[in-house]
Amino acid sequence: MTVEPGDDSAAENSAEHIAAGYVVAGPALVLGSVVVDGAATPSALVRIPLATMNRHGLVAGATGTGKTKTLQMIAEQLCAAGVPVVMADVKGDLSGLSRPGAPADAITERAADTGDTWTPTGFPVEFLSLGTSGIGVPVRASISSFGPILLSKVLGLNQTQESTLGLIFHWADQQGLPLLDLKDLRSVIQFLTSDDGKPQLKALGAVSTTTAGVILRALVNLEAEGADTFFGEPELQPEDLLRVDEQGRGVITLFELGSQATRPVMFSTFLMWVLADLFTALPEVGDVDKPKLVFVFDEAHLLFTDASKAFLGQVEQTVKLIRSKGVGVFFCTQLPTDIPSDVLSQLGARIQHALRAFTPDDEKALKKTVRTYPKTTVYDLESALTSLGTGEAVVTVLSERGAPTPVAWTRMRAPRSLMDTIGPDAIGAAAKASALQQEYGQTIDRESAYERLAATRAPAVELPPVPAGVDVPPMPAPAEPGLLEKMMDNPAFQSAMRSAGTVIGREITRSIFGTGRRRRR
Structure with a gap:
């Protein structure tokens, strides 16, 4: 039904016909009234049913x-x-x-x-x-609950780097290292790119040190721009x-x-x-x-x-x-x-x-x-x-x-x-x-990956400057291999970890977007 300009009665009829499609039996939001030929009809209302919001x-x-x-x-x-x-x-x-x-x-x-x-x-x-x-x-938000996919979006990482970051998150999950803020993730990457950590980094699907270093530099840039205050607790x-x-x-x-x-x-x-x-x-x-x-x-x-x-x-x-x-x-x-x-x-x-x-x-x-x-x-x-x-x-x-x-030209x-x-x-x-x-109102800084990794190093208590490199002081070898080290030496586990690179966000400790489990009240 095409309305000729100036035909007020036809325009009003058209408006009421359109409004009939917006009649709602239950509660609704009223957006406005139907406009035809430039004129609004106050009785011809456009609604959204509350139940469909x-x-x-x-x-x-x-x-x-x-x-x-x-x-x-x-x-x-x-x-x-x-x-x-x-x-x-x-x-x-x-x-x-x-x-x-x-x-x-x-x-x-x-x-x-x-x-x-x-x-x-x-x-x-x-x-x-x-x-x-x-x-x-x-x-x-904590780094761990934010997850690798969302953090990759913030850091501007490509698909390969996103996959690498997901494997790093997976390693921290398995090691029991809470990632709460940026310094936690920095310390984990610094360990994995150190001489002691490189074998474990390699076991994570042959992840390259260079890619890990790119991620680390992106973290440093993010921190320099003030985004470090976004991550942490509560x-x-x-x-x-x-x-x-x-x-x-x-x-x-x-x-x-x-x-x-x-x-x-x-x-x-x-x-x-x-x-x-x-x-x-x-x-x-x-x-x-x-x-x-x-x-x-x-x-x-x-x-x-x-x-x-x-x-x-x-x-x-x-x-x-x-x-x-x-x-x-x-x-x-x-x-x-x-x-x-x-x-x-x-x-x-x-x-x-x-x-x-x-x-x-x-x-x-x-x-x-x-x-x-x-x-x-x-x-x-x-x-x-x-x-x-x-x-x-x-x-x-x-x-x-x-x-x-029906399509409605609406005056809101x-x-x-x-x-x-x-x-x-x-x-x-x-x-x-x-x-x-x-x-x-107050930031909480509980023990997490940074503190736990720092406790194994001597004498480090503060993270060294990062832009010039990614090396950290070597970690002393544990008295005997831990569960994770034994798993890392298992060929079947290494194969599973390589496969994990193609299914980031699906590991058992993470849910949608790779976001992690978090502490609730």
């Missing part, structure tokens, strides 16, 4: 088109429904969620267009920082992301990167670790009336750029399987083509803000985006996607019965919280007052 989604669009405000509005409604939300907030743009919004003529007009009884409202927010250099409550516990306040509202957790980090990929990879940890910790729940948690990846392209096949495979597996744990995942990026097709196919909700088509690559991305939407006779999607106003999006989601809804509702940052001083004060500050 664990079917994942995508929020995409060019810079300045309203993606952040859409995420803010979705987080508010999830919070009000009792669903906790985890979001990245690199620049502090979402900190206004904690304060009531300020009335304005533009908000009044948007509320009228979208059938909204807008009321300024603040929501419960926790401010967390990755590492100890930020203004939020500091959170960390680790973030999954249950602290699943809280509700005394009013039954889901707590919104905002992660910020920290002032000393120079690798944005560290941020997205750390969030992937949090998601993988949730996958490991949460029980199967199947289909639920509402998700236990919704997880938002902002700047999602950082997660997939230059990613290894192992990494991409694990992301796809996590997204596919975590739905049964009651967790919904939303990716936010500029172009849908930033998301690998195998992952994109898992995303049930599509909220596409305006795209730009200035270059041939833009045109190609636009055409690919159009092909991912259901057919529509109301809109010319290529034209629509380049004509959307700020705070408007082309939407299709999954209905309560799991079918795609305005957030009820403050659409601005509250400033670093206010964020810092909120973090200091948080109950989580007592849990995570």
